[in-house]
Amino acid sequence: MRTLCTATTLIDDDRVRVTRFDFAPAAETGWHRHGHDYVITTITDCPMLLEEPGGTSRSVMIPAGTAYRRSEGVEHNVVNAGEAPMSFVEVELK
Numbered sequence: 001m002r003t004l005c006t007a008t009t010l011i012d013d014d015r016v017r018v019t020r021f022d023f024a025p026a027a028e029t030g031w032h033r034h035g036h037d038y039v040i041t042t043i044t045d046c047p048m049l050l051e052e053p054g055g056t057s058r059s060v061m062i063p064a065g066t067a068y069r070r071s072e073g074v075e076h077n078v079v080n081a082g083e084a085p086m087s088f089v090e091v092e093l094k
Helices: none
Strands: 006-012 016-023 037-042 046-052 056-062 067-070 075-080 086-093
Touching (some): 046 086
Antiparallel strands (some): 006 016, 016 086, 037 086
């Protein structure tokens, strides 16, 4: 069993929820479904293993300082696939 990442809520109001995620090597978020559209901004390089419904998975590398957005409904488990700690900030749009 993997360890869980650390999720630190930075803002949670009626418009947004901002959470910082910090992962040790091999740590995971645990399976979750996003209830809002969201934007991720990476703090470190983020070599992610994305485990997806149906038993599929894919590896992605998101370089430090970049951002991407996804729509409500994404379901996955995010795992740090690298050998160093990784961190990103997630902004959920309520």
